[in-house]
Each structure stands twice: as structure tokens, then as C-alpha cells.
Amino acid sequence: MIGNSMTAELFALRRRRAVWVLVGFWSAQILLFAYTISYVIYLSMGADFAAGQAEALLASLLPASVDHYIVGSMPIWGGPVMLIIGGMVSAGDYRNGTLRTILARFADRRALLLGRYAAVVLVMLIVSIISLVVGTACSTVVSLAEARPLVFPSFGQFLTAAGALWLVEIAWASVGFALGIVTRNVGATIGIGLVWTLLVENVLGSLLGALDLNPIRAVMLGPASAAIAQAQGGDPSAGGGFAITAATGPGAAVAVLLGYAVLSLAIALFTFNRRDVV
Amino acid sequence: MSTGAAIHVTGLTKSYAAGAVAVGDLDLTVERGQVYGFVGRNGAGKTTTMRMLVGLIRPTAGTGAVLGRPLGDPAALARVGSLIEGPSFYPHLSGRDNLRLLARYLGLPDTEVDAALERVELAHRAGDRFRAYSLGMKQRLGVAAALLGDPELLILDEPTNGLDPAGIVAMRELIGSLAAADRTVLLSSHQLNEVEEICDRIAVIHNGRLIAEGTVADIRSAGGTGSLLIRADPLDKASAVVAALPQVTSVAEVGGALAVQTDPANAAAVNRALALADIDVLELRVVRQSLEDAFLDITHDNGPVPTGDQLEAR
Numbered sequence A: 001m002i003g004n005s006m007t008a009e010l011f012a013l014r015r016r017r018a019v020w021v022l023v024g025f026w027s028a029q030i031l032l033f034a035y036t037i038s039y040v041i042y043l044s045m046g047a048d049f050a051a052g053q054a055e056a057l058l059a060s061l062l063p064a065s066v067d068h069y070i071v072g073s074m075p076i077w078g079g080p081v082m083l084i085i086g087g088m089v090s091a092g093d094y095r096n097g098t099l100r101t102i103l104a105r106f107a108d109r110r111a112l113l114l115g116r117y118a119a120v121v122l123v124m125l126i127v128s129i130i131s132l133v134v135g136t137a138c139s140t141v142v143s144l145a146e147a148r149p150l151v152f153p154s155f156g157q158f159l160t161a162a163g164a165l166w167l168v169e170i171a172w173a174s175v176g177f178a179l180g181i182v183t184r185n186v187g188a189t190i191g192i193g194l195v196w197t198l199l200v201e202n203v204l205g206s207l208l209g210a211l212d213l214n215p216i217r218a219v220m221l222g223p224a225s226a227a228i229a230q231a232q233g234g235d236p237s238a239g240g241g242f243a244i245t246a247a248t249g250p251g252a253a254v255a256v257l258l259g260y261a262v263l264s265l266a267i268a269l270f271t272f273n274r275r276d277v278v
Numbered sequence B: 001m002s003t004g005a006a007i008h009v010t011g012l013t014k015s016y017a018a019g020a021v022a023v024g025d026l027d028l029t030v031e032r033g034q035v036y037g038f039v040g041r042n043g044a045g046k047t048t049t050m051r052m053l054v055g056l057i058r059p060t061a062g063t064g065a066v067l068g069r070p071l072g073d074p075a076a077l078a079r080v081g082s083l084i085e086g087p088s089f090y091p092h093l094s095g096r097d098n099l100r101l102l103a104r105y106l107g108l109p110d111t112e113v114d115a116a117l118e119r120v121e122l123a124h125r126a127g128d129r130f131r132a133y134s135l136g137m138k139q140r141l142g143v144a145a146a147l148l149g150d151p152e153l154l155i156l157d158e159p160t161n162g163l164d165p166a167g168i169v170a171m172r173e174l175i176g177s178l179a180a181a182d183r184t185v186l187l188s189s190h191q192l193n194e195v196e197e198i199c200d201r202i203a204v205i206h207n208g209r210l211i212a213e214g215t216v217a218d219i220r221s222a223g224g225t226g227s228l229l230i231r232a233d234p235l236d237k238a239s240a241v242v243a244a245l246p247q248v249t250s251v252a253e254v255g256g257a258l259a260v261q262t263d264p265a266n267a268a269a270v271n272r273a274l275a276l277a278d279i280d281v282l283e284l285r286v287v288r289q290s291l292e293d294a295f296l297d298i299t300h301d302n303g304p305v306p307t308g309d310q311l312e313a314r
Ligand SMILES: Nc1ncnc2c1ncn2[C@@H]1O[C@H](COP(=O)(O)OP(=O)(O)OP(=O)(O)O)[C@@H](O)[C@H]1O
Pocket: A278, B016, B020, B021, B022, B023, B040, B041, B042, B043, B044, B045, B046, B047, B048, B049, B311
């Protein structure tokens, strides 16, 4: 049953342009913010910068750093996009009444929701791979422009990066998935998701960081995502996406991210099972 | 195929947060193979009942079974096709893709999709986006979705809504063919002449309660006796004679004839009385009460469509 629901959701997702526009948007962010702008900044760094600082920035833009550099861009740039994708999958069906068409026939609500969640998880894996491919392409161009030798991370490092990206994306998308079920509205999900990312994760997060209240930051999505990136060798001082710093080690961060996913899914299942569908 | 009634509910009740009772204490049994009509005025509770039958909303009270399984049971509902409160599909997908999506959920091959589209004569427009469909085409797609996988039971909420005359005839034939193939159909409709023609049994629901149930003939007579139409000369004298008869409820003059409210079985007695009074009877015929007349009769005494306050008071 879960398999049917997942197959059906993937069938629908393939034809859902907005989702792929968002994936494209995220890829464009990598291209624009993570690489182009950072590279321009590097180029404009004059003699007044310490040589080490410019070199560190360039190093993060080279292929050898692509694995952790992309993971590091995820918390601030990619998270909200994944959240919206999760919300679109779970809330999209309320708008046209299609949920009742489906549920009247496929009445196993738990299977329906788990199948859809599985589809989201699969899409996140695809996004992880696309992110790494785009990052590798961009860093290769930088490397060629700077006439540096082409050195790539090992296959194992790529795999680890894909796994890390996947986990971070799943955590964010799960929050969106739950928000979508609770609000039953894509617009509301996007609104709440963006406000939350901006106010709670960014403003409150940096405030708590400045006050050194790391125990609270430790259970926040952004810092937990950042912790994963730093554990892979990401350097928060290198610029790029690293506006959010870690508050814990990678082990605790993995637990926090999985916690978000499990809790969100539980909330979604509980809410979805109880409510009338009209 | 399991045995027993296709639908059997007892004490089915749905009340909403404000205290309004949409459906109250409903008992209903639809036997397998029947075409069962569900009629009632706007807001009577037809759609609400159907939603409970397919598990979209949960009853506040009462129990029931659909195809021998408890309400909301996924295994049973996989064998129930329904169209409730209008067709709802993804506007950006074609009619065919909408059905293919549904087929994925049900684990059905795409050949079933084409078969369903053929049955509602929508195959030639199946590639168009749902949003570009006309009202009747949307309705046809809704019916096609209900037919997908040839379910044992069909629950159709106003299936002829928006259909053109040919579409209505086709729908009647379709329901006939479903009945012939031993499928069970529960349908709601405001087209009482349609209901009269295609349904074996009828339930009349009013203000959320079942107020009449039976065969079409049962319901027709439940609304009151039929009437007689009489043309006679002289008419005013005939009117006085007929009105004096104890079996007659009322007499009215309509367009040069008398409309006499009485059991049609009294026709001979009325004729005899007129002859004895030396009145020429030019025409005397029984006017059968239609289902529509009976329906208006049964449901009229409760006034207009109930307001929210009246519902809450129930
Ligand atoms: N979600 C809801 N919240 C509150 N009241 C509701 C809700 N859904 C339906 N009702 C009320 O329940 C009653 C029955 O509605 P229902 O839709 O079942 O009527 P119906 O017989 O299908 O009418 P129609 O012929 O107009 O389709 C109405 O008074 C309606 O206002």
C-alpha cells in the first residue's frame, strides 16, 4: 500500500513544475551565491587583505572542497527551499479537493502519508546528487579560471557529502511536510516556513549565538545542519553559505536532525488520521 | 465477493462543532445489486451520509458496514467507486493522467484507465488538461474515476449534474448496465423523474433524518392518494355532488375540469354518484401521483430549507 502511494506521488511530482522550479532555484543559488559571488569577492580582495584569508576563500571554491562546501551552503540557502517542497507535497492536495477523490478510494491514510513522505525522501536524494553535480561543475570552472590543478574529493567523500546533504534536506523537508498537513495550505506553509527560517533560525539563532546560549542553538535546524558541514571539514570563516555556525558535534547534530524528521512525521500522521476530509 | 448487504448503517449521526446535526440517527440498508436512490432537499444530509460511507468524515455516532466491512475500512473502500460533491482533479493534469494517478494508488494497469474513459465517452478529449474541460466533461471524468477498476459498489452524488440530455440518457444506460452486471449503486439526485425511472428503492432524507423508505411505488403512495380528473356538464353541479362524497378530500376547478383529491380506487363510486345526479360525465381519469408530487408532499410541511438555528435546535 505504501508502495502504491509512493509510486502515485512520484507520478504526480514528475508533472509538478513548481517542485522542479524550486530544485532549479536551489541549483541557481549554488551557482550564484556559493560560487559566482564568492569568486567575485575573491577577485576583488586586494592587497589589504591578509593573504591567508583570500587563499582560504579560494580554497573553498576549488573542487577539492566541493563536498563540505555544498553541505555548508545548505543550512541557510537550501533549508527553506526543501521545507517548501515538503509542504507542497503534503498540502498541495487540499487545494483542488483532490484529496477526497484519492482518499475515498485509497482509505489507508497512514499508507497514503507514508508513501508521500517516502517520495519526498527520494526527491531529497535526487536534490543531493544534483547539488553535488552543480557544485563540482562550478568549482571545476573556478579551478580552470585560476589555472589550479584539478583535485577532486575521493568517491567516499562524495558519498559522505551526499549522505550529509540528504539528512539535512530530509530534516527541513519533514518540517515543511508537517506544516503542510497542519495548515492544509501551501501558501500558509511557505509563509510560516520563511518567517520561521528568518526569525527563529537566523535572527534568534544569531542572537542566541552572540549570548553564547549554545544548548538552545544545539536543537535548532540551522546550527545542527552547520555542525554536519563543519564535521566534514567546512570552514565557517571561509564565507559562502556559512553564516550559521555549529553549536554541537556531528553526533548530536545527526540526532537532532533525525529528531526533526521523526517528530514532524509523527505530527503529520497524527493530524492527518484524525481530521475529517471535506 | 462477501455476502450480506452492500451498505448497512444504524444510528448514523454526524453533528458539527456548532452543534448542528447534519445527519441524525440514520438507518439504511442497500442490498447488493440494487440501484438505490437517495433524495432530499438541499442541505438534507445526502452528501454528508455519503462522505461517512466512504470514510472521508467520521460519524459522531452510529455504526455501519460497507461491503461487509466497518466504515472506513481500506480493503472495502478499494472496491467502492465514488463521486462525491462534484469532480475534483488536478487542473494541470490531463483527464487521462488524473486517472492514471488514481490507478497508481489502486495498483491498476493503465488499460483500466482507457476502459473507464471509453465508458463515459471522454476518450477523445482525455489528453486535454482537466482545467480546460467543460462542466459536463469534468463530471464525466468524475464518473470515469468512480468506474475505475470496475468496483462492486458505486456511490454517486448527483451524477447527472451538468450533463447534456444525451449525457443524461447515457448515464441512465450506464447505471442500468451496472445493475445488470450485478453492481450496487447508491445515487443521490434532485432529478426525481430520473430516480423514478432507474431506482429500485428510494430513501427520502429530510433535515438529516430518514422520513420515507421503500420502493418507488411505496414512496409515491406515501405522499398521499392520487387524484381524479373529471370533465362534466354542468360543471358547478358536478363539483357540488363530488364534494359531498365522504371519500373525497377536496375538489378544485382547474381549466374547465375538476381535480378531485381521493383514492383512485373510488373512481367508480364517483362516476355512479354523478350519473345518479343526472350529470353528463365527459371524461374521468386517474391522475397518478408522480414521485415528485409525493416528494413535495412528504417534505413540504417542514417549510423552507432549514436555517442554521433550526438545525441546531434539532
Ligand atoms: N463541514 C461542515 N460544517 C458544518 N456544517 C456542515 C458541514 N458540511 C455540511 N454541513 C451541513 O450539514 C447539512 C447537510 O449537508 P449536505 O451537504 O449533506 O446536504 P445535501 O443533502 O448533500 O444537500 P445538497 O442537495 O444541497 O447537495 C447542511 O445543513 C450543511 O450546512
